[in-house]
Amino acid sequence: MALLEKMLHLYLRRLSGKVENTTSLLPAAGFHKHSASRALPAVEENVLPENCISSAAAVGRNTPVKTLKEMPGPSTISNLIEFFYRDGFSRIHEIQQQHRKEYGKIFKSRFGPQFVVSIADKDMVAEVLRAEGVAPQRANMESWKEYRDMRGRATGLISAEGEEWLKIRSVLRQLIMRPRDVAVFSDDVNSVVADLLNRVRELRAKQPDGTTVLNVNDLYFKYAMEGVAVILYELRLGCLEEEIPQKSLEYIAALNLMFSSFKTSMYAGAIPKWLRPIIPKPWKEFCHSWDGLFKFSQIHVDQRLSEIQKQLAAGQEVKGGLLTYLLVSKEMTMEEIYANMTEMLLAGVDTTSFTLSWSTYLLALNPHIQQQIYEEVMHTLGPHRVPVSEDIPKMPLIRGLVKETLRLFPVLPGNGRITQKDLVVGGYFIPAGTQLALCHYSTSLDEESFAGATDFRPERWVRKDATERVDNFGSIPFGYGIRSCIGRRIAELEMHLALTQLIQKFRIEVSPHTQVVHAKTHGLLTPAAPINVQFVDRE
Numbered sequence: 001m002a003l004l005e006k007m008l009h010l011y012l013r014r015l016s017g018k019v020e021n022t023t024s025l026l027p028a029a030g031f032h033k034h035s036a037s038r039a040l041p042a043v044e045e046n047v048l049p050e051n052c053i054s055s056a057a058a059v060g061r062n063t064p065v066k067t068l069k070e071m072p073g074p075s076t077i078s079n080l081i082e083f084f085y086r087d088g089f090s091r092i093h094e095i096q097q098q099h100r101k102e103y104g105k106i107f108k109s110r111f112g113p114q115f116v117v118s119i120a121d122k123d124m125v126a127e128v129l130r131a132e133g134v135a136p137q138r139a140n141m142e143s144w145k146e147y148r149d150m151r152g153r154a155t156g157l158i159s160a161e162g163e164e165w166l167k168i169r170s171v172l173r174q175l176i177m178r179p180r181d182v183a184v185f186s187d188d189v190n191s192v193v194a195d196l197l198n199r200v201r202e203l204r205a206k207q208p209d210g211t212t213v214l215n216v217n218d219l220y221f222k223y224a225m226e227g228v229a230v231i232l233y234e235l236r237l238g239c240l241e242e243e244i245p246q247k248s249l250e251y252i253a254a255l256n257l258m259f260s261s262f263k264t265s266m267y268a269g270a271i272p273k274w275l276r277p278i279i280p281k282p283w284k285e286f287c288h289s290w291d292g293l294f295k296f297s298q299i300h301v302d303q304r305l306s307e308i309q310k311q312l313a314a315g316q317e318v319k320g321g322l323l324t325y326l327l328v329s330k331e332m333t334m335e336e337i338y339a340n341m342t343e344m345l346l347a348g349v350d351t352t353s354f355t356l357s358w359s360t361y362l363l364a365l366n367p368h369i370q371q372q373i374y375e376e377v378m379h380t381l382g383p384h385r386v387p388v389s390e391d392i393p394k395m396p397l398i399r400g401l402v403k404e405t406l407r408l409f410p411v412l413p414g415n416g417r418i419t420q421k422d423l424v425v426g427g428y429f430i431p432a433g434t435q436l437a438l439c440h441y442s443t444s445l446d447e448e449s450f451a452g453a454t455d456f457r458p459e460r461w462v463r464k465d466a467t468e469r470v471d472n473f474g475s476i477p478f479g480y481g482i483r484s485c486i487g488r489r490i491a492e493l494e495m496h497l498a499l500t501q502l503i504q505k506f507r508i509e510v511s512p513h514t515q516v517v518h519a520k521t522h523g524l525l526t527p528a529a530p531i532n533v534q535f536v537d538r539e
């Protein structure tokens, strides 16, 4: 009883924001933990439809199907201890592995009223994703929707469902889903990369050895923010300047605050409404951070709208990028534009910056691999030519570098789905409405799919012969199918152009300040300590 009390106490402390929490910017990424402001209808564990025989190839024909009741999994009490007593929230990726070892490739968990089936096998993940309907549901977004209803805001792509989601997705997918759609942003992104290179030079000059840059993620956060802003809002914020303009400083401070308070308030979704008067802080912070995020987007969207109106009034031709198109085409309402700009900014900064940080760390630790990639860059571009998006397919190792980084450190270590129809997976009957956790970290590090799974081998993505065949469902860092990451091509463009030029200009090396950096889950898979490396001039 004392233990239960202690766990409840810890739980409430977390909920009230006194303990750092670890939720995700993308609701599905953090699996189930912030998706239950209104619990899903209880899943009946002991049910099988009549004459239920599995047709799934994985279990063979005419195999009797088992019920969820028969599925193994950790007990509720051991889950509570793991997550709330042993701070499992910062080790979700490791717990995935541990549970897979203990219970197999498909197992169930219960978190209070929430019931989750976890799938840690690439073939079963493929089965689930291939069976998706036209508008898959990732997680229960009730708390996001509640905020939007309360403020009269629209839902964006992350939070929308059904018809609403289909409408927004069909507008955005024609603008940014294919590499050639985002190729038009190459010059804008390259102007941000030029600032990134300058900033590296400025930062290392401040260190006694003249080469070390401390905490590269801080640098990449600003790069990613500037990169997404130039594409989404068609403007430069000046985040990478030595003297950041006051106006931009305020934006950065506001955004940082929003990001951090957003992270500490995600538990709002886990608190039942009736408990809010007793524990008001998470919901208040949740609303406060959304207010800030929407305000930021609205300022920039309105600013662009007024520029367009002035151009039109002066009889000038209106030219521009993504935002201009959305404003001019009127395919979305103003509220939908605000909501999507807000949610895309939210989804596009940390994801890209953590991946760049991990790539940099892996390059520093593996100089011989870095040398191979450098030679490829030299062969394609020489020492001075700035790459454009058409150059990227000619540099398969640059692409392999990003893929391999995301395999070893999938920034979203897991994803979610709520099944929309009855399924048989791994021999178990899973009724519609069941919450699934797709364990991407675990499948990414599976020896069966990736020989030498813990080794950093970007070239495994280049060779596609029988021995090194890469199975895509083993590592799907951007998700799969119709509900996959809409910003994938934007993120890849930003990462490919930045990494190519960093490798072209600098040798990235470990420094005496470099420490062993492990991953921790903070919603996303983040470096648990600062990454400090040297950037040594190539020439």
Ligand code: HEM
Binding pocket: 026, 028, 138, 157, 158, 159, 169, 228, 343, 344, 345, 347, 348, 349, 351, 352, 355, 406, 411, 412, 415, 416, 476, 477, 478, 479, 480, 481, 482, 483, 484, 485, 486, 487, 488, 490, 491
């Ligand atoms: C390394 C960078 C990134 C990674 C690894 C990543 C990964 C993901 C993943 C795994 C999902 C869920 C997909 C699914 O459920 O199947 C997702 C969704 C999403 N991402 Fe990304 N993302 C990245 C960058 C970005 C960027 C730069 C943007 C925006 C500019 C963005 C916007 C979104 C949006 C709006 C969704 C929701 C899509 C929907 O529900 O239809 N992401 N992302």
